[in-house]
Amino acid sequence: MIRVWAITMLISGGLFAGGVVWIAWERVPAWLAADFPEFLSTFAHTLRRVDRLQPALLVIFTVSTVGFAPGDGGSSRTPALVAAGAALVIMTGSVAWLVPLQRRMVACDAGQPPPDGAELRAQWVRGHSIRAIVSVLALALSAAAAVA
Secondary structure (H helix, E strand, O other): OHHHHHHHHHHHHHHHHHHHHHHHHHHHHHHHHOOHHHHHHHHHHHHHHHHHHHHHHHHHHHHHHHHHHHHOOHHHHHHHHHHHHHHHHHHHHHHHHHHHHHHHHHHOOOOOOOOOHHHHHHHHHHHHHHHHHHHHHHHHHHHHHHHO
């Protein structure tokens, strides 16, 4: 059973981290270069696609990491639990900080951007960059746990 938890943990964690890093690497520079109405259009389009899968991958990663940790004693338990904690930090930060920002930006009319639109975009980029770093760290910790 440990093998199933490990495989699920690594695949879901890799897909989640890969998706988050892809947005940070490919989409964010284009969004920062775009004027705000163009940014809103492409941002909303990306969110419609990504928000269908990314939350599920994060939940699967968290559950499988927690499932893996107690079943494999010794040195792999600690990195797995820290990875699960990092996933919970990502979830909490996303729900408490990034999702409200996303909703505020997507809800505004592209023809009438909010006066604080540039600041909203900067806050989201900052938060997403943190999410990308933490997701890569969580994946690295889960990989270390799987090979320990």
